[in-house]
Structure formats: C-alpha cells, structure tokens
Amino acid sequence: MVPFRAENPLDLPNRKCTVGCPNLDALLGGGVPCASVTELASESGCGKTQICLQLLLCAQLPESRGGLSSASLCLFSEPPFPLRRLQSLSLSFFGTNDPLDHIYVRGVHSADDLLATLDRVDSLLSNPPSSLPIGLIVIDSIAALFRSDFDNNPVDLRRRSNLFFRIASKLKAQARRHGAAVVVTNQVVDVVGSDGGVRVGNYAWLGSSGRRACPALGLAWANCVNTRLFLSREEVVVASDGASEESARVCRTRRWIRVAFAPHLPDSAREFVIVREGVFGFLGS
Numbered sequence: 001m002v003p004f005r006a007e008n009p010l011d012l013p014n015r016k017c018t019v020g021c022p023n024l025d026a027l028l029g030g031g032v033p034c035a036s037v038t039e040l041a042s043e044s045g046c047g048k049t050q051i052c053l054q055l056l057l058c059a060q061l062p063e064s065r066g067g068l069s070s071a072s073l074c075l076f077s078e079p080p081f082p083l084r085r086l087q088s089l090s091l092s093f094f095g096t097n098d099p100l101d102h103i104y105v106r107g108v109h110s111a112d113d114l115l116a117t118l119d120r121v122d123s124l125l126s127n128p129p130s131s132l133p134i135g136l137i138v139i140d141s142i143a144a145l146f147r148s149d150f151d152n153n154p155v156d157l158r159r160r161s162n163l164f165f166r167i168a169s170k171l172k173a174q175a176r177r178h179g180a181a182v183v184v185t186n187q188v189v190d191v192v193g194s195d196g197g198v199r200v201g202n203y204a205w206l207g208s209s210g211r212r213a214c215p216a217l218g219l220a221w222a223n224c225v226n227t228r229l230f231l232s233r234e235e236v237v238v239a240s241d242g243a244s245e246e247s248a249r250v251c252r253t254r255r256w257i258r259v260a261f262a263p264h265l266p267d268s269a270r271e272f273v274i275v276r277e278g279v280f281g282f283l284g285s
C-alpha cells in the first residue's frame, strides 16, 4: 500500500494551464493548476468532456499564451472517445488537425485497469514518445469506473475507498514529480431529504436542472482531489406566446461553473456557453 503524505495547504501550485478562455481562466486564477488534481463534477450534458477536450488542446499552447508547451494524455472510461468533437475544436482553436499528434488517448474499463494503466503512465511521463513532455493527464470519467463493480456492503465499500486512495495517491505523485496538471471528471447523485448531504468544501449540495445534487463517490474521494469545480445547467424560457402555461415556449440552456472548493480560489462562479468553436465563460461581474 502506498503511504499517504499530509499536504501543506499553503504549498500552492502556481503554474497553470489555460482553459482556452480568458473569462474562465480568470475564475480559476489563471487556469488549471499543475502538480495538482482538479475535479470537474456535474450531471450528464453539462460540459465536462467538452472542457477536457479543450484543455487537451490548450496544453500544447506556448507558455506565452497560457499553455504548458506540452503533450497530453487522456484516459477515457466511456467509449467511444469523442474524436470528431476534438477535431472540430482543434480546427477552431488552431485551424488544423495537427495538434492531435500530441494527444495520447487510451480507454480504461475498470478501477483496477486504471491503476495498472497509471503504473505504465510513469514510464510514459519519464520518456514521452515525442519531443514534448506530457503536461496534462485527463481522466474522463472516474465515476463511471466505480459505478457498477461495487456493492453497498462494508467489504466492497472498504475495497472502493482503498482504490480511491491508491489511484489518487498515484495521480498526485505523478502530478508532483512531473509538474503535470491532472483533471478528472465525476458525476453527481441527487441529494434527498431536507437537511442535504455532508458538507464538503463550500457546499453540501448544489442545484442543477432544478434538482439538488452533490458529486458522486462520497467523502473518501472528495478528500482525494485538491480542487473541485461544479458544473450546472438550467433550462430557461426565452420566449413564450404567453397564452397559457402549456403554450409554445422556446427554451435555452444556461450553464454555470462554480468553485466548490480549492486551496487557492475563493468561492465564485461564472456562466458559460458551449458552442461549436469551444467553451467560453461570460465576463465576471
């Protein structure tokens, strides 16, 4: 078992990878921090994958443009990998498909497979296949790996927590040793009951699609990530013929990204949009 080391919360990472939008970078204090694990949590369809794809591309930008001058690695657990979306973003950001040469992609099908893959990632980080070092590791999604393989009994819960800690400890060690940014995506579960869930960071729960939700995988996993960003969405009526409640309505999806906790960021949020050209945040108030 890998020993867990206490972290100094004042030992703040300062190298960041741009998300590809100055307004989202402003929310994040410059981008996603290196040598640290950042989680994007949301219900389905909020934009986690789209932000990850944008980051995979932005890591290649030179430092003068907020990037890491690095290649990146994406481990995905819900096939198929969205190559068309990545190509479309690449065309929009770089005007070419070439940047895809510096994105390494691999499917993982279980938590044990992820752990074994991370062992092999060590040598990939030490001896990158191209001239660019690997500066960003994305895991999309971590929750999917834990969804079906575990029952709700004490033995499985202990095995699950044990795997969380081993995966997180490996990711943190790799992030620190190689100065890489690690981004993982997580799903959410509905919060039931009147008192909400266990408060983690700034919130016990957050609203999305009119429901109360909190990130999946519970307290054990929450303690494994350094920064948690929560994405939410709501359908809003932008036009209605006004005749009755059931009358014709035009709806639009509004999306927000919120800092649920981070050692280096205040509690804040930004509205954002997903368009063909990418993910873009609104100007802060």
Ligand SMILES: Nc1ncnc2c1ncn2[C@@H]1O[C@H](COP(=O)(O)OP(=O)(O)OP(=O)(O)O)[C@@H](O)[C@H]1O
Pocket: 042, 043, 044, 045, 046, 047, 048, 049, 050, 051, 085, 088, 274, 275, 276, 277
């Ligand atoms: N090229 C595009 N143009 C406009 N909107 C897009 C585009 N690609 C994706 N979207 C929007 O992004 C949403 C899906 O985002 P994404 O797949 O990143 O969500 P997610 O949070 O990763 O969901 P899941 O948990 O199911 O993987 C879609 O519902 C769609 O509205």
